[in-house]
Amino acid sequence: MKPAENYIFNQPEPYKGILMHLQMIIESTLPEVELKFKWNIPCFYIGKSPICYLNASHKKKFVDIAFWNSAHLTKHLNVLISENRKVVRSLRYTTLDEVDNTILIDVLKDAYSVRQNGFYKREDL
Structure with a gap:
């Protein structure tokens, strides 16, 4: 088992x-995605x-x-959390029932569409 899979499985x-x-949603929405273990x-x-x-x-x-x-995402900005982070935003869940697959898939597709952009927008610098 890969380290990233171990991380998930051992939680x-x-x-x-x-x-x-x-x-599962990430890999089915973006089939070419590769799971790595960093940081x-x-x-x-x-x-x-x-991504x-x-x-x-x-x-x-x-x-x-x-x-x-x-910084380049355009969908569901009202539910993305930045919480003291300058660049990164996230969807946050405390239970499995909180996961809205429609929103998650929309944001994943949006992230895929801007994957070649840098972390910052010009006006953010």
Whole structure:
């Protein structure tokens, strides 16, 4: 098993269930995505372009699916959380029932469409 898969599989519930569901949605929405293990968390790339990463925060009791190029995202900005982060925004879940697959898929497709853009927009610099 790959390190990223170990990360997901070895999480306690409810994190494990949420992470497995997110992985399934990511891989079915973006079939060419590659799961890597960087910075001790599962990261999804298409070629050299990062799309998103997963993080289980046991201390704060949620799972984040975070998008690097979120400065360029245009969909569902009202539900993306930045919380003291300059660039990265995420969808955050405390239970599997909170995952809205329609929103998640829309944001994944949006992230895919802007994957070649940098982390910042010009006006952000």
